[in-house]
Amino acid sequence: MSQDAPSCFTANISPADRVQVLAEALPYIQRFAGKTIVVKYGGAAMVRENLRDLVIRDIVFLATVGIKPVVVHGGGPEINSWLERLNIPVQFVGGLRVTDKITMEVVEMVLAGKVNKSIVQMINQAGGSAVGLCGRDGSIIEARPHQSAQLQPDIGFVGDIQSVNPKLIQSLLKEGHIPVLSSVASDENGQAYNINADTAAGELAAALDAEKLILLTDTPGILLDKDHPRSLIRKLDIYQARKLIAEGVVDGGMIPKVQCCVRALAQGVRAAHIVDGRQMHALLLEVLTDQGIGSMLVASELV
Ligand SMILES: Nc1ncnc2c1ncn2[C@@H]1O[C@H](COP(=O)(O)OP(=O)(O)O)[C@@H](O)[C@H]1O
């Protein structure tokens, strides 16, 4: 066994058990083969090296068995670190980065450049065929100023999504590539905008009529009490999700995640999942097991 072999093959399990594991995954592989799954890649799964390798391999695994993963990535911490190096202030309002002209340039260089290309390289090295894009490529995402920008003009070039044109992504999927998208987009005049990566993933999932939207993050999922990991809510529908936001149970960075799941579900995505990217093989556990992991949001509990 080579040193690079996936951990599930170097773990101390017998060949018979390995075959058993694959046999149990088969019904899920058959169920999702040919279906699109949008993965928001961020949080610890992107920052910690050991987890990064596993997530990348999981993505390549899904593509290899005929499922169509589309990766939308974040990179907030990487942007922060470059802004600090350049002595540019880092500021957030309501979870969104205040993005003036120079910050926008750094955001684009970091997200569409460094982060995007390093994910592409890792996927290719793991045996997949990744194509890196940002919202500007093929006019995939058209942006407009964030809706609160009129009220808070100094939030700068933060964008909302005006429209999504999924054609380029669909042709890449057809050819067996793994699209990797950063959430930089432009408006009709070519002005660049910085869009929250969760929001971009949700809208893209809707435009692609995806089977699943999976958001990898740094918590077990949606918690009833965010300080108690055991208070995980396993399944909820749009109405319950909205209620949790209104009651303040869901706050901070979890708000845009839950909101983008709700919007994706309302537009026809079959299920949205908020899962713990710190857990090894979180993606495969979500897609290829009955119980899944994390929180699953559906349009209606009755479905
Ligand atoms: N009800 C909740 N359940 C889980 N996390 C919550 C909840 N409410 C607020 N949060 C916060 O949301 C954070 C996740 O959002 P964020 O840090 O923006 O994630 P990412 O960096 O993966 O995009 C959690 O670390 C937690 O502090």
Ligand SMILES: CC(=O)N[C@@H](CCC(=O)OP(=O)(O)O)C(=O)O
């Ligand atoms: C408007 C806005 O805040 N954009 C985000 C885009 C990147 C992102 O969303 O990255 P994470 O998923 O790692 O947080 C930012 O500038 O940080």
